[in-house]
Amino acid sequence: MKTFTFYKPTELEGASKLLSGVGRGYLLAGGTDLMTEMKQGVIEPELLISASDIKDMSGIVWNDSGITIGSMVTLDEIASDTNIESRIKSLAEAAISIATPQIRNIATLGGNLCQRPRCWYYRNVRFNCLKKGGDKCFAIGGSNKYNAILGGGDSCYIVHPSDSATVLVALKAKVDIFRNFQRVTMPIRDFFIGPEVDVTRENILEPGDILISVQIPKESMGGKNVFLKAKERQSMDFAIASIAAMAKMENGLITEVGIAAGGVAPTPWHLTSTERKLIGYCVDDINVQAISAEAFADAKILGQNGYKLQLAQTYLERALNLVLR
Numbered sequence: 001m002k003t004f005t006f007y008k009p010t011e012l013e014g015a016s017k018l019l020s021g022v023g024r025g026y027l028l029a030g031g032t033d034l035m036t037e038m039k040q041g042v043i044e045p046e047l048l049i050s051a052s053d054i055k056d057m058s059g060i061v062w063n064d065s066g067i068t069i070g071s072m073v074t075l076d077e078i079a080s081d082t083n084i085e086s087r088i089k090s091l092a093e094a095a096i097s098i099a100t101p102q103i104r105n106i107a108t109l110g111g112n113l114c115q116r117p118r119c120w121y122y123r124n125v126r127f128n129c130l131k132k133g134g135d136k137c138f139a140i141g142g143s144n145k146y147n148a149i150l151g152g153g154d155s156c157y158i159v160h161p162s163d164s165a166t167v168l169v170a171l172k173a174k175v176d177i178f179r180n181f182q183r184v185t186m187p188i189r190d191f192f193i194g195p196e197v198d199v200t201r202e203n204i205l206e207p208g209d210i211l212i213s214v215q216i217p218k219e220s221m222g223g224k225n226v227f228l229k230a231k232e233r234q235s236m237d238f239a240i241a242s243i244a245a246m247a248k249m250e251n252g253l254i255t256e257v258g259i260a261a262g263g264v265a266p267t268p269w270h271l272t273s274t275e276r277k278l279i280g281y282c283v284d285d286i287n288v289q290a291i292s293a294e295a296f297a298d299a300k301i302l303g304q305n306g307y308k309l310q311l312a313q314t315y316l317e318r319a320l321n322l323v324l325r
């Protein structure tokens with residue numbers, strides 16, 4: 001590992017200023033992904049800025065408009081929060097499904113959302129693929145069992161690795177970002193970007209930007225919500241496909257709905273056209289099986305990942321049956 005400078009600021013301003021001044025500066029949260037990348041030689045930071053003493057990034061706050069979760073809140077804190085468990089079950093389900101108790105104890109929500117992809121060509125220093133500035137995607141025509149079936153365009157077929165991201169897109173959450181010494185708030189679905197925007201990154205963060213917190217609106221709570229995750233191994237594994245869904249009903253009519261798929265695309269895949277087929281409709285008129293079959297019509301199979309299509313359709317059908325019935 002190469003030497004690097006380390007700071008532990010207490011304010012967002014200081015952290016952001018330090019990070020924007022250096023080309024290879026990284027924010028360090030729990031370090032469970034960042035340290036792995038450093039050890040594997042995928043990244044060689046000149047500067048690490050610990051976020052552990054920045055108060056604005058910590059804590060879980062409930063208020064009239066919903067809940068705000070600091071980006072430095074750990075996955076274990078989310079999984080074991082009884083209010084989250086009872087009011088936003090899908091988020092608790094996602095958190096508890098991630099990695100191991102040891103990792104969840106130090107891994108943070110912000111780090112989970114900003115973690116880098118698991119495509120093994122990306123993680124292996126011997127492959128200088130498009131994502132690392134090279135001129136080729138090795139997954140196309142290579143080993144692509146775990147790669148994307150949607151949204152890869154003609155360039156990069158990573159799947160976004162974050163389970164919390166899938167749930168937060170379905171819950172129509174917002175993110176607060178520290179940018180140019182100001183707090184900027186945006187829908188979380190706009191936070192993530194696909195390879196057609198920039199193949200080298202997975203979100204809109206620029207050097208110096210910091211993810212401060214995540215807001216979940218109260219409109220997304222109070223109904224039914226669920227997170228279903230298909231894994232190859234039952235412990236400590238990433239999603240090969242997942243579905244997060246939430247729905248609210250009044251007098252048999254669907255009044256709120258949010259659905260996203262994970263493990264299938266370079267971004268958490270917001271199923272907006274499926275949502276449009278549900279919102280305002282009477283639940284008895286919904287053909288869940290047909291809607292689920294149509295939801296992934298744009299899927300493009302790479303060779304070894306065709307099984308993901310049926311898996312995603314089946315998990316969507318199961319999730320819709322759970323939140324609509």
Ligand SMILES: Cc1cc2nc3c(=O)[nH]c(=O)nc-3n(C[C@H](O)[C@H](O)[C@H](O)COP(=O)(O)OP(=O)(O)OC[C@H]3O[C@@H](n4cnc5c(N)ncnc54)[C@H](O)[C@@H]3O)c2cc1C
Pocket residue numbers: 026027028029030031032033034035051071072097098099100103106107108109110111112113114115116161162163164205209210211212236237238239
């Ligand atoms: C064995 C194993 C199994 C796993 N299984 C799963 C799984 O099933 N599902 C899943 O979702 N994840 C899984 N993970 C990934 C794990 O959840 C992430 O490593 C973890 O969430 C990262 O959080 P962290 O706080 O340690 O981030 P760090 O490692 O500190 O940071 C990760 C990246 O995010 C950036 N970053 C962190 N916080 C911020 C912020 N606030 N603003 C801007 N940038 C930031 C860092 O600079 C870095 O680039 C697994 C990891 C391991 C090792």
Ligand code: SF4
Pocket residue numbers: 117119120121122129130131132136137138139140147155156157158
């Ligand atoms: S899918 Fe993306 S990360 Fe993987 S080899 Fe292709 S360009 Fe690289």
